[in-house]
Amino acid sequence: MSTERKVAQLIQPQINSFTAEDMARYRFGSYLNGGNGGPDGDEFAPAGKWLAYADRMWDASIGPLPGDEPVIPTIWGTDAVHGHTNIVGATIFPHNIGLGATRDADLLRRIGHATAKEIEVTGIDWNFSPTVAVARDDRWGRTYESYSEDPRIVAELGAALVEGLQGTPGDADYLREGRVAATAKHFFADGGTDQGVDQGDVNGDIESLKAIHAVPYPAAIDAGVEVVMASFNSINGVKMHGNRDLLTGVLRDEMGFEGVVVGDWNAHGQIAGCTVDDCPQALLAGLDIYMVPDDWKALLENLVAQVEDGTIPMAKLDEAVGRVLRLKLRLGLLDPNAAKPSARPNAGDYALLASADHRALAREAVAKSQVILKNDGVLPLKAGARVLVAGNAADDIAKAAGGWTLTWQGGGELDNSYFPNATSIYRAIESEASAQGGSATLSPDGTADAGAHDVAVVVFGEEAYAEFVGDRKTVVFEDTEGLDLLRKFKAAGLPTVAVFLSGRPMWMNRELNASDAFLASWLPGSEGAGVSDILFGKQDATGRLSFSWPADCGGAPVNGTQGALFNLGYGRSLADRSTMAALPEDCGYLTEGVSTAWFDLGRLDSGISAMGGDTRLPNLIGEGGGVVARGFDKDRQEDAREIVFGPGSTLSLSQRGDTSGDYRILYNLASQPAGPVTLTVGEREIDITRNFALSAGKGWREMIITEQCAPGLGNRIAFTSDAPLTIQIARIARQDMPEGAECSF
Structure with a gap:
């Protein structure tokens, strides 16, 4: 391979910044779709267009080259972080914070397998998942991408999802039909930044930091994870993408990782002395693939020049290229008879997207993730009950799904028409109430006659967000929509159930006081029936907190019993109807x-x-x-x-x-x-x-x-x-x- 072709294997642009002609000319080793990217600029393109795009780029990458230079096909990476959720109509599983509440590793394996199949439908090879961050400050905008504040829970569930996505090394189906390459991210300590600031600094003794934040990585490596993504954050002031002691010394030499290290979105440009188009430091530190969404051409040219002038030793370049090629070899893509994306197993089988089996699996995951924090006897809802369902989130699938759903930030203008294979929480309650001889009335603003109903279910929560957009200074839930509705119904003598949608535990003392039952529903995704299964007692509540729930308002992190209203592992069964004492509602942030x-x-x-x-x-x-x-x-x-x-x-x-x-x-x-x-x-x-x-x-x-x-x-x-x-x-x-x-x- 020529130097330029080698360097191209390390360049990963986004699909909106290059053409098939660029692919044929430069032969990028991989490419990605960003959170707001889609084929031909259409982030809501139907699945068939995603598959056609994969074929087009495959064909462009395998055209003949002059002389004896080998032809190396490209691969496509995507953020399918809770299902293949860039695709309209795909199954939307709960976000990791909810899956952490299930404590069910086998469930995670099955979710990984189902997600891999849906990814294969669109011809994509590689998933940037699972996130194995150990979130230690719930003000962090990516807390919902973490399974738990407990590194042991994160390690077990992260490894299980890797096995579900890739299969088990040594098995016949490893990285074959129904499997895709997985990525453990973000190495490391992304969940430990000061004050929960995304992409911020993590300070402390390195061994103490490793004892918390590095724990999930050996488990993922033992599970065979093919890729690790470097983190945006710094460790003691040094950006991870340029930290050789950690990317090479810890990840490779100490943990024995032999796979590919991929960068995050332009994160190499944050290294001291680097720009997004000029950064030999990242490769020298241990990065293999630069995720360079738009400035790929200048970066490629600069890296070629830096290899030629000796800034980057040829041996270092060859090491990184070799790891990328071994990934493609294990994926079966270097076989001379390797099929183009549309000719592979599951490709184009659009019935697999939100299939009955996958929706049933998502419903199971939702039900197992629900955590009952309070129940003074109103749950389960009685057969024949007339249920008033209130709150703007009750019939809003996008809000229940959260960020990284069709768009990077999720929510916003995404109404239910964008989710043809999904059931809102209200629709699920309506269906179950009717099946049990009762009824359900949707009244988002709560103006329906309280006297004509037996119980009110108020569905409310955080607006959708992703990454730094979700960073907060406190964990106080300040939106009073749900609180006002709960107080209104309580004053009318109507029993109330709070269903709280959130990407983190929050200070909810006022809402807990105003409700007869309180359900931490997290970000459940497309299957609202999993919520109604718990509300109506179709199955018992087994979800248990994987994060400590704060007793006090403010911003101090809670990781353990000190400062916790509900400890890690707390969660009620439906049979637990013990009353809860009134909680203090004083909060300086709300005065x-x-x-x-x-x-x-x-x-x-x-x-x-x-x-x-x-x-x-x-x-x-x-x-x-x-x-x-x-x-x-x-x-x-x-x-x-x-x-x-x-x-x-x-x-x-x-x-x-x-x-x-x-x-x-x-x-x-x-x-x-x-x-x-x-x-x-x-x-x-x-x-x-x-x-x-x-x-x-x-x-x-x-x-x-x-x-x-x-x-x-x-x-x-x-x-x-x-x-x-x-x-x-x-x-x-x-x-x-x-x-x-x-x-x-």
Whole structure:
């Protein structure tokens, strides 16, 4: 193989950034579809178009080459993290947090096998799953991708899913019919970042970190996992994609992993000294495949040049290429008679997508994942009951499925028409109630006559999210839709059942008090009947918490009995009808009347002055002192401000007279700062450059500054940037935060 062809085996672009002609010219070793990617730019393309695309790229990759250079077919990787959920009509299994509550390794093997078959229908070879993160801070936006805070549970269930996807090494069906390559991710400690910040830093003694976060990897390796994905996060300040001590020293030398190490989405570009199109450091550290969605051509050319000039030894390149080729060999793709995707087993058998067997399996998984936290006697629902089903999530399949469902973030504009092979929780309740001689009425806003019903089931929860978009500063569930409905029905004398959809345990004391039964339903996916099976007692509740449930509001991580309302392993059977004492509802994050907005909804408070240098910026709009502030639409017209700093410029806000409370600032940064940025609070100057660097590109974030980290907060704050900087600000407020609240820098 020529140097260019070797390097191409290590390049993995996304399908929206190259053509079949590019594939024929460059011969990428692999490619992927991102969370919002689909064939020919259509993320909702029917399964047949996905299969046709796989054929087109296969054909482009196996055309003859000059001379005796070998032809190496490409492979396609996808994020089928809870079923083949990029495909309209596929089975949607519960997210990992729910599967962790089942404690059923055999169930995970069967789910892996079913998912592999549905992936094969579309001609794809490789799944970027399972996530074997050990989530230790539930504020992390990827908590639902973790099976448990307990590494032993994660190890057992992660290995089981690997076996389901790939088969067992040595068996005749290993990586053959009904099987695809699996990926254990993200190596390592992605679930251990400070304050649960996605892609953030993990600090501590390396052996102590390994004792928690590395535990699932030997189990996955023993199960034969073919691929490990490197993580975005840093360990003690060093990005994993460039950490040779861990990628090579621990993963390969210590754990004995011999398979492929693949990167995550442009994560190599975060290594110190790297850009997304120029990063020999990652290959030298132990990466085999660069996931480079769009900048593939420049990266390929730079890597070729770096091999030719000796920056990358040819032996190092050959090691990485050899591992990629061995993966393809085990997949059977280097056989001269290897079939194109559409000619392989299960390809084009669209009846396998959400087949009766797969839907039954998903329903079983949903039922086994439900955890009853409270039941004062209302469950199981009685035969013949007239059930009022309320809450906007009751008939919303996308909300029950969560992120990584058809789109990267899930939810949003995905109504039930996008899920032709699914049953909402309401439809399942309606069907079962009718079968038992009763009835069910859907009333999302709860306006139906309570007196005409025997019980109310309120289905509510978090909006869908994925990755850093789901990062939170607290685990307080602030949306009061479900709470208001529960209180309304309770006041009317109607027994209430809360069905809570979430990607993490949350502080729910108010909702627990307002309900007669409370079901932690997690993100169950496409089979609402699994929820109704528990509600009506068609099977007993066996789900048990795989995460500690917080007793107090706030942001302190709970991993164990200290601070837990319900411990790891808690969960009631339907026969357990013991009453629960009322829980405290005080929460500083929810206290009304103590928050004073300096700037909100596009307006400065009348007592606040904003200055660019020495120039006043009325209502935080205008230009002065090297600062330009203009209106910006966040949720409505000009409800925020975009602030452009010139080099060395300062924006300050101050309040006349006495003031009190901690600071909360809602902001968004599109890109990392080009130079130091400081925040002056009162008389104290704080370097926030690192905080901004970690926040850049991650959407709207909240900065919290308390007396604990900045004594003498005073009545003035000022941002100063040494280099040009653009930031968007939606809200600045003063609020007395709960004792122990963490600062966000």
